[in-house]
Amino acid sequence: MIGYINDQDFKNKDLIRKYVLSANCFEDEKCKDCEFIPICMGGCAFYRIKNMFDNGNFDICSLYKDNGVIEKCICLHLDKLRIKTPSI
Structure with a gap:
């Protein structure tokens, strides 16, 4: 548990440091x-953390790399821009 929504401080x-700092894609050699x-x-931060701490095997590499x-x-x-922009 991290805390309660109505508290001013994290428990x-x-x-929370683990989740915030571990998901930093700029620290990942593959992403840098x-x-x-x-x-x-850097892809999905949730899956990045699962890979690091819960023996996950998620592919977080961008689908944009696919041919x-x-x-x-x-x-x-x-195409979407062309539809929005009227012809003169």
Whole structure:
């Protein structure tokens, strides 16, 4: 337990530090130099913590790295912009 919603202070500061600091993608060697870090921010922090402390085996690496995904996202975004912008 970390604390109660109506309390001014956390009961278990060590636990909250663990969750906040451990999920930092900028400390992860795999993420630090990745070109997709501004987009994905290191993937799911919950799964990152599960991997580190609960023997999880979750793939937290960005799906944007898959072949063609980022290009498809950009095309969808541009199509959406074209729909919103009336032709002159």
